[in-house]
Amino acid sequence: MIRRAIILRPFIEQLVLKHRQQWEQDNRSKRTGNLRKSAREPRICLEENQLTTNDWDVLDHLAKLLGFYEDAVKTLEGDGQQRKRKGGWVGSYGNVWEVIQGFEFLLEVLEDYKQLASEIPDAEHFRININLGWEKLNKYYSRLDETPIYYTALALHPAFRWGYFENEWKD
Structure with missing residues (x-):
C-alpha cells in the first residue's frame, strides 16, 4: 500500500486539491463570494489530515525498510x-540454515x-x-538459543561451518 501511495502521490495531491476546490465552490455565498460560516470543511481537506513533504519522505524510507523484510520473508x-527456478538456476528457499542469516540481516538493516x-x-x-521493530526482532532472535537446530544446520552446512560463527560472533 505504501509503495502504491508513493507512486500515486501526484494524483492523491491532485484529488485533495480538486475536492477542496469543489467544496469551496459549493459553499461560497453567491451574494458576498465568501465562504459560508456554517460550512464545515470535509476531513480530507483539513490540514492535519494531509501528508506533508516530510511525511512522504518518511513513507519512502518506510517502504524501503519494509522491502528488506519482504525479501527476507x-x-x-x-x-x-x-x-x-525462474531464470534457469537451481536452488531452494526456506532452508533451516538461512534463518539465522535472515535475522542478522534484518537486525543490521534496523541498526542502519x-x-x-x-x-x-x-x-x-x-x-x-x-526501535520497537528492533526489540521484537531481537526477542525472536534470542529465542533461537532455545532451538539449537538452527545453529546445528548452519554449522553442518559445507559452505559455512564454524567459520560463519567465528566471523559473525567475534565478541
Whole structure:
C-alpha cells in the first residue's frame, strides 16, 4: 500500500486539491463570494489530515525498510527442496540454515535505519517504530538459543561451518 501511495502521490495531491476546490465552490455565498460560516470543511481537506513533504519522505524510507523484510520473508518461505527456478538456476528457499542469516540481516538493516532516523526531519514516530521493530526482532532472535537446530544446520552446512560463527560472533 505504501509503495502504491508513493507512486500515486501526484494524483492523491491532485484529488485533495480538486475536492477542496469543489467544496469551496459549493459553499461560497453567491451574494458576498465568501465562504459560508456554517460550512464545515470535509476531513480530507483539513490540514492535519494531509501528508506533508516530510511525511512522504518518511513513507519512502518506510517502504524501503519494509522491502528488506519482504525479501527476507520470501527467502525464508519455502520447503527447502532444490528445483529449477525462474531464470534457469537451481536452488531452494526456506532452508533451516538461512534463518539465522535472515535475522542478522534484518537486525543490521534496523541498526542502519536507527542511524538514518536522525537525518529524517520530524521522524520521532519513525524512530520509535524502528526501535520497537528492533526489540521484537531481537526477542525472536534470542529465542533461537532455545532451538539449537538452527545453529546445528548452519554449522553442518559445507559452505559455512564454524567459520560463519567465528566471523559473525567475534565478541
